[in-house]
Amino acid sequence: MLQDRSRSLFPLSVVTVGVALVIVLVGFLDGVIMGMVDSTAYLDTGHLRVVNKPFFDEEHLNPMDRSLGAQKLTGIWLKNNSDPSIEWSPRIRWRAIMDVPDGKGVTRSQTPVKGMALDLLSKDSTELHRLNLAESLTEGRLP
Structure with missing residues (x-):
């Protein structure tokens, strides 16, 4: 196989390009997926969510009348009684x-x-x- 360069160089280059392409694409997709997870956590759901029971039961409907109850009191209680490293945001x-x-x-x-x-x-x-x-x-x- 080493005596005929054309028979060994082409398969070696195809395998090398294939492996390099897989490595690059896996790294790219990992970055995209982690970016989506981070942006979802920052913008949409957060890492922790606190909702009241009536809102949770109808959450798929986004019921505004169920979500606003005692929001200010809940925020004050959460800031006073939770770990200081947790940031709460309404x-x-x-x-x-x-x-x-x-x-x-x-x-x-x-x-x-x-x-x-x-x-x-x-x-x-x-x-x-x-x-x-x-x-x-x-x-x-x-x-």
């Missing part, structure tokens, strides 16, 4: 149907929308730092 998730009317006010189309309310205005809010909003901003200013 968030409100909501869904709606957006109606796009034509010039006469008749519905032209409808689409579901989803949003989240974050505390960006409080002095002790850590949301700006946690979500890297200052680094992501290319134009304008933050509140």
